[in-house]
Every structure is written in structure tokens, then in C-alpha cells.
Amino acid sequence: MLEVKNLRKTFGAIRAVNDVSFNVERGEVLGFLGPNGAGKTNTMRMITGFLPPTSGTAIVNGFDIRTSPLDAKKQIGYLPENAPVYSEMTVFNYLRFIAEIRGFTGAARDARVGGTVEKCRLDGVRNQSIGTLSKGYRQRVCFAQALLHDPAVLIMDEPTDGLDPNQKRVVRDMIRDMAREKVIVLSTHILEEVDAVCSRAVIISHGRIAANASPDSLRRRSAMHGAVEILLDKPLPEAATLLRSLPSAASVQEEGGRFVVMAKDKDRLFHDVFALVKGGSWAIGGIRVLDGRLDDVFRDLTMNDNGTARPESAA
């Protein structure tokens, strides 16, 4: 497992990462979310031992990255932002170099490289130099580099950035396949990705953790969560007033024939609205309970009026 303890990083007067702590267990996929410049990359660089923290540390599968960095690094597979790999090398030679550094020799090395090439679907380009490959393939080479030693902890900085939708799906499928037996941390600013692969999300803003919860429970914090949407087929002038008068409704937004009733009492709202619609025999085209949107929660947590972070404990 991965324990991140009170990580801080300051560059001069700038506090890039400010007291970030979280734990990730085996089998979890943690999505690390935040606007650009929030401190995601610096946090990951500290966990992987690239940047020395100003204070705090990370314990990777029992090894402290500050006191036993080489042992800790052996536990980690890391995909840095923009997938930096040696462009003049061929895919095969590059992976062989990684295998040697990861301690595989002779037949074991060749088996590792072969297996990884297959797993990351790089067979077709194994003898091409990396510089001639497309962005998607380069990303996959770097992914292969991170997976080659079958690490217990996999850390990925924006693994799907710059990929086309098909390539994104391939990467997500691979992450999901590995999720059960590994600790996975990935950073992203694509919210749909959190829903697609993550079991938990940490939102970081201005170097601080603003939320640490499952995507569902984050969505529950949205103002839209539990609101009821109704589409009216025939206009009904008094609809807004009637809806607003329900005891479980907080407010009503109207837009053409679409009404959104915000909840005061999430448990009762739908029944109340449904009873009203049914009783009045309204001609409706649809009625549904809204889930709330991650974007809204994300925006609320990472932007506020005075532009500073709003520290908040885990839900």
C-alpha cells in the first residue's frame, strides 16, 4: 500500500504542495484531480522520489522514499507526464535497458521484455525507434516501461493526455485490468475518467487536499444531486408555482418546457413531485432524478471567490 504523509514542497516563497496526506490500499484506483498548477505533478514527483520533499514523506509498500529510496523505487512503476522516453532508441532496446536496471538478466530479461511488448500491444513497432512513433504509441512505450517489473504501486501522471478516444479506451481498459492486484494512483483533469476507472478521488487545489472521497459521494455534494427534472409536453402556466410550493422543494429553475426542482429533502422530493404530476394529470415527456455532476463539485471545490483553497476533511 501507499501512505503519503504530510507532504510539503516549497519553491522559494511559493507553496506548491501544502500538507498533502492520503493512503491508498491494494485494489484501489485513486484519481488525483485538480486544475493545472494545483500541485498534482509535484506530489507525484515526490512520491516517486524524483523531487525531495521540503517535509513529509511517502511510504511505498513499507519503504520510506526518503530513507530507503532505491528500495521504494523498486516497488513503483511511474509514468511521468508527457511520457518521456529516449527517442533515439528502438522500443525493444529501450525496454531491454529498463529490464536490466530492474534487475532482470539473461533469459528472464528477454522473457520480461517479450511479455511486456505483448501486453502493451507493441509487437508491430518493437524495432522502430521511439522518435518515429505516434504519440499514442510513445505513451504505450512509457506505460510498458512502468509495468515491466510488475510493480506493486503504479503511479501515472495524466496517462491519457493527448490520446484519441480509442487509445484512451485501451489505456483505461489496461488500468482496470490491473486494478485488483495493485495500488494505482493516476492524475487527470478529465472528470469522465474518474468515473470510468477510479474507485476514489482526491481533489487538490492550491497545493492542498480539498476532498478525498468516492466519485459517488463527491457527486452527492453537488447542488444538483437529488434534484428532479421534468419535461413538460404541454405548457402549464402554474407549474412553477405548484412545484415551488412542495414542502420538500427548495427552488425551481425553468427553461422552456424543462423544470428542475432543487431538493430541500432529497428522500421525499421525487415522491412529492411524482404525486403532484400524477394528481394533476400533467402531460409530461419525462421525469428523472438528477445525479449531480462531478464538474460542479470540482468547480466548487477548486474555485472560490477569494481564489484561495478551502481545506476540508475527508467525507
Added chain:
Amino acid sequence: MDAVRNTKAIFKRELASYFESPVAYVFLVVFLVLVQFLTFFIGNYYEMNQADPRGFFFWHPWLFLILVPAASMRLWSEERRTGTIETLLTLPVSLFQALLGKFLAAWVFIGLAVLLTFPIVLATAYLGAPDKGVIVGGYLGSLLLAGTCLSVGMFTSALTRNQVISFVLSVVICLFLLLAGWPPITDMFVKWAPRLVELVASFSFMSHYFSMQRGVIDLRDLAYFASAMIFMLAATHQVIENRKAA
């Protein structure tokens, strides 16, 4: 064991990377052509009518001045520019292992260029009877000088992500270290700052290089080159440690 294995893996990769691009071939050809040109056309090696390889070794420092920084400028600046330094230093290797592997690879590469000049020595041996000690001392001095220039070049390469800046800086530093002890230059200054000149001259490559060229392998000269390289490697280590992500 890990340390040796890691250093070896980085050494192999780095050495191969010279040959995976045209850099290696351009470098080797230019070096060998220039050595011949300087020795035979500028140095009038034949016309001197002496089987003295010093006329050949004399030119090595000036070639290293230009060509070693060209071979070393990408060592770290390229890693930094492309971001591969992040992948490299998050592998289970220490910075020292990475540093040593790269340094040795570049040194072996330049050493290869130096040793490929052997036909000149063979020709000299065919035409006359050169002193074997001078040949051995000359090559040893040349390799140590190349290593020292290389350690300077690796240091400047760690300072910046721009290869041109790295190249220019290391040419300037090497030029200073070459000229500081070169008699025509020291003679100019010796009249008005004798103490300072001595101090600065003691940092210079040249006196140690010339003394080895005479075929005398003095421990003090070896210690000079070794300590210069160790100092530059330690400085490089410090620079990278402090400015990894910059």
C-alpha cells in the same frame, strides 16, 4: 552488486546512443581528419624529420577543446529538455550510478576516437624509432586530458537544458584551463602578477599534459587529473540534485 549492474546498464545505453544517431560517426570522422590535418599540414610532422610523436600529441588539447564539449553537451541537457531525466531518476538507480555510467560511456567513446589515431603512431614507428615511453605517456595523458575536459563538459551540461549554452560554457572553461598554464600566455602575465599567475597556472591542464608527453608518468600528474575529474563529477552531482526539475 546492484550498483555495478545499474552503472553498467546506463553505460551500455549511453554508449549505444552515440551510435544510434549519426553523432558518433560525424564525431569520429571529424576528429580523425582534424588530427591528421593538424599533425601533418600545420605541424609539418614529416618535414621535422624526427620520429617524435610529441608533434602529434601536441594537437590533442586543441581538438578536445572543441570536440569533447560537442560529445558531452547532450549528456544531461538532453535528458532535461526531453524530460527523460524524470524516468531515469525514478528508476531504482542512484544519481551517482547514473552519473558514473554516463561519464564512463562518453569517456570510452572519446577514448575510441583517440585510439583510432594509431596509424599515425604506426607510421612513425615504421619510419623511425620513437620512444615507447613517449607513446604510452602521450596516449595516457591524452586520455586523462579528454576525461578531464569531459567532466567539465558534463558539468556544464547539467547546468542547462540548452545544448548550445552547455557547449559554449564548457569550451570557455576548458580554454581557460588550457591557456592558464600555457607558457606563451603565462609569460605575458608573469611580470606584473607573478604569484597569481603561479596559482592560476597550477590549475591548468597543460603543464601536467606536457610532462606526461615526455614519457614521464608522475603520480602528481595522475593525481591532478583524477582530482580534477572527481571534483567536476561531485559538482555535477550537486547541480543535478539541486535542480532536477528545473
